[in-house]
Amino acid sequence: MEKPRVAVIGSGSIGLLLYAYLKLANWPALLVTNRPEQADHLNKEGLTFVAKSGEHQPISVTATPLSSFYAEEAEVGFITVKSFAVKALLPQLQRKKWDGLVFFQNGMTHLEILRQIPARAICCGIVEIGAKRESDVRVQHTGDGTIWIGDMVGDSKNFDPMWACLHNVGLKAQKVTNWRDKMERKLIANAAINPLTGLFRVKNGALIENQLFSLLLKELVKEACVTLGREREVDEHLAYTRAICDKTANNLSSMYMDLTHHRRTEIESITGYLIKEAAKKGIEIPNTSFVYHAVMGMDEEGRKVRMG
Amino acid sequence: MEKPRVAVIGSGSIGLLLYAYLKLANWPALLVTNRPEQADHLNKEGLTFVAKSGEHQPISVTATPLSSFYAEEAEVGFITVKSFAVKALLPQLQRKKWDGLVFFQNGMTHLEILRQIPARAICCGIVEIGAKRESDVRVQHTGDGTIWIGDMVGDSKNFDPMWACLHNVGLKAQKVTNWRDKMERKLIANAAINPLTGLFRVKNGALIENQLFSLLLKELVKEACVTLGREREVDEHLAYTRAICDKTANNLSSMYMDLTHHRRTEIESITGYLIKEAAKKGIEIPNTSFVYHAVMGMDEEGRKVRMG
Structure with a gap:
């Protein structure tokens, strides 16, 4: 089975970190930024990933601004925008039926609207690790910990190989059943x-x-x-x-x-x-x-x- | 009757303002500062008083640091230090029986300790005017309003001429019976x-x-x-x-x-x-x-x- 393409929507610290790990795992991924300048900058310069050890690694990036992003470009979406920005994404997320969407927001108010999006599986990603965006083109993995993945809608077991791949390259991502807890x-x-x-x-x-x-x-x-x-x-x-x-x-x-x-x-x-x-x-x-x-x-x- | 000498203790905005008005009213007054440098500075340069109209006036100053102040130098004390600093003044205030003391603090916790001070009259001064200390040697009367004077202990009618004098030179000072209110x-x-x-x-x-x-x-x-x-x-x-x-x-x-x-x-x-x-x-x-x-x-x- 071919690897599903992942669109990482949002390029703050978590978005950049996830994108870096996807690329380190050789996973096909597209980074969707809010500001067109950031996409330009990333396409030209790539992303500098700083590991917990302090080691630097250059990551080549394919980025596109949200305004010219087509949902058809990916099967899976990682939504890393701030919670209050999720609503504005709805029209773009509703353009097609996704294989899977993972929402990485703080807080819980965005949960109400997730069911309006057509997807085989909708997950939450609960981030208990440290990441710091040092600039538009540089991100650091600052702290140990785990990203917990919970199935909120449907069943995401199709993507277990993806989490395993991320795990292999150093991002502790783990499925969890008691996600609400x-x-x-x-x-x-x-x-x-x-x-x-x-x-x-x-x-x-x-x-x-x-x-x-x-x-x-x-x-x-x-x-x-x-x-x-x-x-x-x-x-x-x-x-x-x-x-x-x-x-x-x-x-x-x-x-x-x-x-x-x-x-x-x-x-x-x-x-x-x-x-x-x-x-x-x-x-x-x-x-x-x-x-x-x-x-x-x-x-x-x-x-x-x-x-x- | 001779004018009772006033020691203004504390040289923040209210202390400087009161001192300036006392001198404008030709009232004998001594300014007691916390920092010796400020006393030096004031003795050398005098005080610049800026009226509500914006007009500047030089005021000659007799200042002394608290450490070398003798209670015997004045019959009346205007206490303008911050409320939390009143307690530290007690030993100096208790050295003699004052004709009158007026306390100009914010808040009300200092009221508890006032009865420990020997004085014929103890008043509160409730400041409802604006004053701004622009530097150690410069104060501005920024806002209209009144200083309300209430008798907390004893009777301060001996000092009514003093308030009248201050009133004459532009400081609205007025006796009030419902001071607690x-x-x-x-x-x-x-x-x-x-x-x-x-x-x-x-x-x-x-x-x-x-x-x-x-x-x-x-x-x-x-x-x-x-x-x-x-x-x-x-x-x-x-x-x-x-x-x-x-x-x-x-x-x-x-x-x-x-x-x-x-x-x-x-x-x-x-x-x-x-x-x-x-x-x-x-x-x-x-x-x-x-x-x-x-x-x-x-x-x-x-x-x-x-x-x-």
């Missing part, structure tokens, strides 16, 4: 770490080193657990969240970076999901609610800056 | 405006222009009202607070400035006062509690930066 676990951690580091403009480590921030971290984890019906697991999720802060102590979270650079944050798909769930269940989550409005408000300020 | 009104506004502008790094105006920040402003005003037993007055206090944001739309709050410059904030005397009151009464104030821990945590981060 894994996704919620990541959501809980993100809902605590991201808004706090963004609001306080601190590195992830400060949330466990600073006693007062630590207290707020705990409150947010607790409220997220209650919202998701996991109140019995608070200690476990707090330990998981604190372990992330510890492991990534010197990192600046994506929300920190987005706020600093006046870019739109993912607050809606992370904390916003909890706000909606809590409202449905009539649960009060005051700390989560505070950071939701705070970051939404800062997003709004950022928009004003962007608009000049 | 005025103080709480200012506390409520400060407890909302200060932490939010500090956390979000925005000008005061953003708290009414940005719908999401505006919502949080309202929550904080509401919680402060409930804490102080003023739940029926929420609308009134919200209107007052919003009016301040409007009038000072382009200003950066003191807490914003303190956080930006890694200086200790007044969170403890403003929001901390509400936290203690709410705890006594068993009232939950989650939004106030969030900003309290957040700003306390940021203070802690600032301390780390200061310590290198």
